[in-house]
Amino acid sequence: MPPRHWAWNFDIDRFLNPFVPRPPWRHVPYPIAHFLGYRKTKPQATGNVVPVFWSFIGIFCAIIIIEQATKHVSAFEDNGVPTVIVGSFGAAAVLQFYAIESPLAQPRNAIGGQLLSSIIGVGIAKLFRLSHRFDDIQWLGGALACATATALMGLTKTMHPPAGATALLAVADKKLLDLGWWLIPVMMLGCALMLGVALILNNIERRFPMYWWTPDDLCQGKSILQRVRESTPPKPPNKSVIDEEKAIASRGSSDGTEPGVLQPQPGATDGAANAPETGATGNAVARGDQEYLIIKHGKVIVPKDMLLSQEEEQLLETMSYRL
Structure with a gap:
């Protein structure tokens, strides 16, 4: 059993984020917001x-x-x-x-x-x-x-x-x-x-910055990264999802990319205020023997005992908004 201090965690954003205003990009002229990192569509x-x-x-x-x-x-x-x-x-x-x-x-x-x-x-x-x-x-x-x-x-x-x-x-x-x-x-x-x-x-x-303060959704006031006590395999996808994945894989093989591999696409950050207006969602699952890392649009689910640095957590949160 790991020492108790391994689980200690101090998240300063729990105290600061409630006072941080929501990014005003939607109220700023788009040519200006563009050079502040806001995008309506994925680059x-x-x-x-x-x-x-x-x-x-x-x-x-x-x-x-x-x-x-x-x-x-x-x-x-x-x-x-x-x-x-x-x-x-x-x-x-x-x-x-x-x-x-x-x-x-x-x-x-x-x-x-x-x-x-x-x-x-x-x-x-x-x-x-x-x-x-x-x-x-x-x-x-x-x-x-x-x-x-x-x-x-x-x-x-x-x-x-x-x-x-x-x-x-x-x-x-x-x-x-x-x-x-x-x-x-x-x-x-x-x-x-x-x-x-x-x-x-x-x-x-390109696009910079990915976020100004945090990749978390400032509207919800909580982190998009969630920890679960036991990793539960995701529900089997329905037929339409399977057909869509096959279509993506076939397109990947035709344009020279590796079939079945998700290609990185910069998305929006700073929470919902910076997310694309299309509202598209997606899933990506990294499978181990019995553990699952689940990345959805605006949500990251990791096993409770998986150790992540702050930079790794922020990277996963940023990736979730690319889906």
Whole structure:
């Protein structure tokens, strides 16, 4: 029997989601909502050339804009803030322009994670610099900053790997150490500029973000992921469903895809407010010996004892809206 602490779970969204407003995309002119990630229909699936092309353009433009903007902010110049670009922006750019469907790349993670990490990094750096032996214990401060930032990002569902580097560099890097609290506005400016570029370029032939706050349905106020005590096999499909699956399989073999394999299609997220207006539903079942993982439109059912990280849960929830 697993230890009791294995089942401990803290879901901050249980307390925050009731106060988060429903996304207003349906009330925003569609040309604007399009570049904020809303879609009326499911975008077509693409190969790997399109993401590679747009990630190259996006990363190149975003890094240049951040570098130039940092040099010309009068508030930074007046307070002697050195014109540097934090190295973690490079890793963040890879997520936000290439791995755009990852939960780690969504705005809540990209901005919230960097904000938390920069505050923690600067705070720990200030605390350790109170010691006259700072040079001897600086390595300890960097490790503590990165570990603390990761823990808080995990608890607040703002996990963003590049932000861990931000917390570490805030203590370990001499230039960032001299920035002090100015590191926070520098990071927030960079995050805002990168997100702005991502919203424009990623929505030309792809879709970003998949959601702004959560893939859960904010209207229902509860997670779409449900756990069951015992996995029960789904009911046998009726004849019409079987005929439809055969038709899909035959179409897959004719267009070069593997028959019977569901092809990924970006769907809508942020709950029903961002779901396609067609209201289509679907099922996908991954079968083990006796366990079932059931993905339906707007619902994910997993065995009670199946361990999932927050990022894995968010990924499954995002996939459910592609059906």
